[in-house]
Amino acid sequence: MKVLIFGDLFGRIWRNALIKEISSLKEKYKPDFVVVNGENMTSGRGPIEKHMNLVHDIWVDLFTSGDHCFDNEKNLLPYLESEDCKMIRPANFYESEYYQLPWEGYRIIEKNWKKLLVINLLSETFTRDHVYNPFLKADEILKSINKKIIEGNIKLNWVIIDFHKEVASEWYWMQEFLDWRVSFIFGTHTHIQTNDDNISEWWTWLLSDVGMVWAQKSIIGSDFGSLKKRFLTGIQKWKIEQSLDKNYIMNWVLVEIDDETMRCISIEKIKKLWNLDNY
Numbered sequence: 327m328k329v330l331i332f333g334d335l336f337g338r339i340w341r342n343a344l345i346k347e348i349s350s351l352k353e354k355y356k357p358d359f360v361v362v363n364g365e366n367m368t369s370g371r372g373p374i375e376k377h378m379n380l381v382h383d384i385w386v387d388l389f390t391s392g393d394h395c396f397d398n399e400k401n402l403l404p405y406l407e408s409e410d411c412k413m414i415r416p417a418n419f420y421e422s423e424y425y426q427l428p429w430e431g432y433r434i435i436e437k438n439w440k441k442l443l444v445i446n447l448l449s450e451t452f453t454r455d456h457v458y459n460p461f462l463k464a465d466e467i468l469k470s471i472n473k474k475i476i477e478g479n480i481k482l483n484w485v486i487i488d489f490h491k492e493v494a495s496e497w498y499w500m501q502e503f504l505d506w507r508v509s510f511i512f513g514t515h516t517h518i519q520t521n522d523d524n525i526s527e528w529w530t531w532l533l534s535d536v537g538m539v540w541a542q543k544s545i546i547g548s549d550f551g552s553l554k555k556r557f558l559t560g561i562q563k564w565k566i567e568q569s570l571d572k573n574y575i576m577n578w579v580l581v582e583i584d585d586e587t588m589r590c591i592s593i594e595k596i597k598k599l600w601n602l603d604n605y
């Protein structure tokens with residue numbers, strides 16, 4: 327089974343880039359599932375409903391998210407509560423009997439008689455929000471799913487995790503901690519595709535960042551000119567604009583996992599430069 331994974335889609339450019347490319351990429355790679363981190367989909371912030379609705383036309387199976395997931399909560403709420411919702415949020419925000427958040431932190435998606443569990447987690451380190459320990463949360467989710475498998479209530483073919491975070495040490499320890507329980511752990515949020523794909527002692531694979539889809543002449547999608555005064559004066563009050571450069575960089579990863587053993591067989595990292603004028 328193959329999964330095509332994209333990291334953070336930034337702002338306006340992703341809508342042009344992914345919508346134009348997804349059909350040919352699906353034709354070329356023939357993935358069973360397409361999973362995309364969508365937390366920067368609306369001007370670098372969490373998506374609005376209008377942008378999520380575009381998703382249904384471009385055949386993405388599931389969107390993961392991160393620290394920006396509640397940025398446009400009010401606008402997005404009707405979508406989140408609808409049956410069409412294709413987005414999960416980090417599973418390790420605090421919830422209690424006193425306050426429950428909308429939205430799921432993990433989901434099993436199914437296609438062609440194959441089932442994939444996708445878990446989304448957020449780091450505690452250098453992120454704005456205070457979250458429950460992501461290692462313990464992953465352990466709790468996997469144990470509860472395992473219980474359902476043993477009871478015969480569900481079947482699974484694979485497990486992958488989007489661990490949204492800043493610090494590489496947490497990724498690596500997550501791999502060590504969840505070794506043999508998860509097929510593939512990938513990172514998002516640091517935006518640059520890394521070359522540290524690594525298989526653990528038992529078989530869990532890791533890539534600490536799958537990279538993002540962004541305008542080439544930009545700083546993670548932000549226009550150089552609008553950042554000029556910030557960098558040269560140190561004053562941070564000036565508004566950051568999106569880059570509208572028509573050259574853009576798409577990063578993605580194709581992961582192949584054995585259907586029987588849940589082990590990763592291969593991982594292919596791709597970085598491509600495209601130009602919107604070619605269409």
Ligand SMILES: [Fe+2]
Nearest residue numbers: 392393394515
């Ligand atoms: Fe993020």
